[in-house]
Amino acid sequence: MSLYARITGWIVLLFGLLYFALPLLGLAEFSLKARRGVYSLDAYSKIIGDAEFQQTFLYSITMALVTIAFGIVLVVPTAFWVRLKMPWARPYVEFLTLLPLVIPAIVVVFGYIRLYNTSSWLPLTGSILGTNLLLAFGYTMLALPYMYRAVDTGLRTIDVATLTEAAQSLGAGWTTILSRVILPNVIPAVLSGAFLTFAIVIGEFTLAALLDRPAFGPYLQRIGANKPYEPFALSVMAFAITWACMGLIQLANRFAKHTKAAAR
Numbered sequence: 655m656s657l658y659a660r661i662t663g664w665i666v667l668l669f670g671l672l673y674f675a676l677p678l679l680g681l682a683e684f685s686l687k688a689r690r691g692v693y694s695l696d697a698y699s700k701i702i703g704d705a706e707f708q709q710t711f712l713y714s715i716t717m718a719l720v721t722i723a724f725g726i727v728l729v730v731p732t733a734f735w736v737r738l739k740m741p742w743a744r745p746y747v748e749f750l751t752l753l754p755l756v757i758p759a760i761v762v763v764f765g766y767i768r769l770y771n772t773s774s775w776l777p778l779t780g781s782i783l784g785t786n787l788l789l790a791f792g793y794t795m796l797a798l799p800y801m802y803r804a805v806d807t808g809l810r811t812i813d814v815a816t817l818t819e820a821a822q823s824l825g826a827g828w829t830t831i832l833s834r835v836i837l838p839n840v841i842p843a844v845l846s847g848a849f850l851t852f853a854i855v856i857g858e859f860t861l862a863a864l865l866d867r868p869a870f871g872p873y874l875q876r877i878g879a880n881k882p883y884e885p886f887a888l889s890v891m892a893f894a895i896t897w898a899c900m901g902l903i904q905l906a907n908r909f910a911k912h913t914k915a916a917a918r
Contacts, residue, residue: 678893685886697887706873714862714870717786718855721793722848725801728794730844733805734836737814751802754795759860762792767864785865792861797854801847808843809836849899856895 688696701707736744754762766788770778778784814836821831837844862869874892878885 678890681886681893682890685883685890688883697883698891701877701884701887701891706868710868710870710873713868714856717790717793717867717869718852720790721797721855722851724790724794725797725847725851726844729798729801729805729847730837730840731832733802733809734814734832737806737809738818748802751798754798759792759796759858760864762795763861763864766792779865785867789861789865789867789869792865793851793855793858796858796861797847797851800850800854804843804847804850805840808840811843812836812839846903849903853896853899857892 685697686693686695688694688700732747736747767779768774770776770784770788772780778788817835817839818831821835826835856870857874858869859871859875861867863872863875874885874888877888
C-alpha cells in the first residue's frame with residue numbers, strides 16, 4: 655500500500671470519527687451545564703432520582719428480556735429447521751424477516767389496535783397483560799431482522815446436520831437437540847441478536863406510545879418537551895446503553911473465536 659493511500663485512509667477515518675464524535679461531545683457537554691457557570695451532574699441526578707424514570711426504565715428492561723425470550727424461542731428453531739430440512743425455503747423466510755424494515759411500526763400498531771380492541775374477537779387491549787403481550791410481540795417483530803440474521807450466521811459456522819445425526823444416534827429428541835446441542839453452539843450469535851434487541855426495545859417510541867405503555871421511549875419524549883437539560887442527559891444515557899450493547903456484541907464474537915481456536 656502506497657504512502658498516499660495510507661494517508662488518505664487515515665484522513666477518512668479521522669473525518670468519520672469527528673463527524674460522529676463531535677455532536678456526541680457537544681450533547682454531553684451541554685448536559686453538564688444544568689448549574690450555571692460550572693459543570694455538574696445535576697441533570698443526571700435529577701433523572702436518576704425521578705420515580706417515573708425508574709418505573710419506565712425498569713419496564714423497558716423487563717419488556718426487552720421478554721422480547722429476547724420470544725425471539726429466541728421463535729428464531730432458533732425456525733432457522734435450525736430451515737437449514738436442516740428446508741433449505742429451499744430460506745429465501746422466503748429471509749424475505750419475511752425483512753418485512754419489519756419496510757413496514758412502519760405505526761402501521762403495525764394501528765393494525766393491533768384495530769384487530770385486538772375491546773370490541774374484537776380477542777380483546778387484548780382491554781387488559782394490562784394483553785396489551786403488554788401485544789407490545790412484546792411488536793418488539794419481537796421489530797427485532798426479527800437482526801435476531802434471525804445473527805442466529806442464521808451462527809448456524810453457518812457449525813455442521814448442523816452432523817451434530818443432529820450424532821445426537822439422534824444417542825437417542826436425543828428434537829427438544830434436547832435444540833436446547834443442549836444447537837443452542838450452546840450458537841450462543842455468541844444469539845447474544846449478538848439479544849443485545850441488538852435490547853437496544854431497539856429501550857429506544858422504541860411508536861408502539862409503546864400508541865399502546866399507552868409506561869416505557870422508556872415515551873418518557874424520553876415527554877421529558878424532551880418539558881425540561882431544558884434532562885433530555886440531553888437522557889440522550890447521553892441512551893447512547894451509552896446502545897454502545898454498551900455493541901461492545902458486548904464484540905466481546906461475544908471474540909469469545910466465540912477464542913473458544914473455537916481452543917477447541918481446535
